[in-house]
Amino acid sequence: MLNPDDISRRLETILPTVEKPGRYTGGELNQVVKNWEAIQTHVALVFPDIYDLGMSNLGLAILYDLINGRADALAERFFSPWVDMEAALRQAGLPLYSLESKHALADFDIIGFSLPYETLYTNTLNILDMGGVPLFSAERHEQHPLVIAGGHAAYNPEPMHAFIDAFVIGEGEEVIHEIIAAHQAWESSGKLRSELLRSLAKIWGVYVPSLYTAHYEEGGVFESMEKLDPEAPLPVVKRIVPKLLPPTTNFIVPYIDTVHNRVPIEIMRGCTRGCRFCHAGMITRPVRERSVEEVVNAIETALSKTGFEEVGLLSLSSSDYTHILELVTAVGEGFTGRHLSISLPSLRIETFSVELMDALKDARRGGFTLAPEAATERMREIINKPVSTQQLLETARAIYSRGYTTIKLYFMIGHPSETIEDVQAIADLCKAVLAEGRKVIGKRAQVNAGVSTFVPKPHTPFQWTPCDTIEQIRDKQELLKHAVRGPGLKLSWNQPEDTLLEAWLSRGDRRLAEVIYQAWRHGARFDAWHELFRYDVWMDAFARIGLDPAFYTHRERPIDETFPWEHISTTVRKKFLMEDYLWSQRGKTRVDCRQRCFACGILPTFADLRRMNPGEVWQCPEVKNKRIPVEEIFALEHVRELG
């Protein structure tokens, strides 16, 4: 294996020949380089897309900070090389190397992949291959790194089960330390690799796929998941941190432009709204908030360490943060005159949102984003994002009258029971919003409509529903392309093929691992990049394995079907999701669960954690009595055992 000096020397002549070589050098401000030889555990943190995207990922920054905060471990970064760099590295016979110390991927003890979305799967294989690590978990031996993965896509780990030794289900801040400890204990024990995997499976939130086997019915429908090891947990319950840690303020400052050049501060985790299409909203419960003081202090510290000119206050629904007005006022007053731009995404559709943006005193009055997701009140009730059209138009008027010239409207097509009238309504609503703008600021008013296609996600109330076919998607997009045009209107949409890939993989089972492998072997990578996505390669891969992609996307799943991801528990019970799905068909909505607990399953499972963290830190009701109704408990015994 080449050592870091060899790699650095050979890079000398490669880097001048590739596009944006700054992606591949490391050495930025706040990067952490430790003495390799003096450190016991070497962790490779991988975001399997290019540097420009990966450097904006908050999860990676948090883990980097936590691991490097330990005296006995180090974390270094890996990203996907763009196609020109991949070709150059392969031609020169160089392995993929870390940005910090230029060690090859295979030199690390633990490789942790961030998998926020499914279209990174072929890149994951490609990185292992370029790093000199066997692709299949079963082919790795004691001398190979442990390959783990986490992130939102890991909530259905099955399509990637063959390549990842252990998945982290849920939040990584605590579990990463336990994984490192388990690795260190195993290393000093000198035992077989299988013992490492078994010890990992005992950690709350860790799923080791090789300890289970899947059974299918004759027609190919998933039947059950069987444990191969009596000690393996079933189900595997997601990990949460009972109280959010203080925000990370150590951010690496890239020397080249990246997608978000900013200090990201998470103000709240989880969401109480219960939008039925929303994967994040279902899997990140319960809602936990940070205090205003903690957020403001973190901004101050991070700005002085980085010099960034932008701050992002991140959450799934900013308006729902309990002390939002206090927060934006404190930020607005605390940081005026510093030429900062502050983003506050995911605001509710109400005039109060405009007041919040005003309080931030962000001088830029560019676009204001609203996400009604659907254009008719009927459809918004089905997806449980009830807001009246009248309220939306009032909000639009308020936005235009406060100096904004552009409103971005986000919609999805392909919601369950959507008719062509619902699609037409998107165009009508865009025009109605534009008309409001014209009344206020005349011809300067602009509406940009972003229309994506709904992909049903596992662990959500819509996990039973079929995804639109390519023909349905095309018809709907054609309608919109004709209807949303003219001065002041702009439309953007996703290519239907890109949507289908996400749909196959989202609700896939173990058999897709072979499809992913075949697709990668025949050239699929950067599937998230439309210009590189190879639909034909994927179709060929399905054909070669003898699977029908439509089985995963267009089939309406019977209400009593068992899903291949049910052994992964978000603790939101299937019964709750099912009821929500049935309610959606009747247009019945649920209010924000801060107003009323719907017993989704979080609280019974994590009652002890809630009791230990009273008050506003969690937004679930307080748990006072020790007795929990047994029939409500999903997997509670398991959590107790681990806790």
Added chain:
Amino acid sequence: MRIRIHFSKTEAMRYTGHLDLHRAWERWIRRAGLPLAYSQGFRPHPHINLGSALPLGFTSQDEVVDIWLEVEIPQEQIDEVLQHAAPPGMQVNSVIAVDEHLPTLQSLLQAAEYEITLLEPLPELDARLEQLCRAESLPRQRRGKSYDLRPLVHALRRLPDDPSGQQRLLAVLSARENATGRPEEVVLALGGEPALARIHRTRLIFQ
């Protein structure tokens, strides 16, 4: 107040381009807590003026930037806070206050001096240099446009080989607007390969 800073751009920032260098300067000044002046308007721009774009992949020991601050601050203090907040790959060499009304750095720039290290030796290098210097004209093409490299080369000579035996050259090239000699073009004209040359700017020469 207008401040002129001479600085180095070294290894860690070799592949940071001109626009990104501008941004790195803005962040550096912000970290240092200096009250950088911004333009008025819808999207205020920081008042930073870089003397000369350094091509991607080059290092330099003498770049120049002018920055404007909203209030008067002693030079020594500016120097100190900048040193303290320096990112890897950049360092301050000198800080002086200059007249607000001086012309822009770009309009004063005349020439630039480079050290070129060849990672692989060029045979008969001395003969090649002599031939290039003696030539009356050196017609070349760059991005589809023909031009004459020769008048842009003010000086070109050999330096002693570096300790590892790699050949080194010194070149002084024109750096006036619309008359910029590029060191990698000189390498090409000598029959070398730019990807196998390390180029280090040693000096910017102003009017």
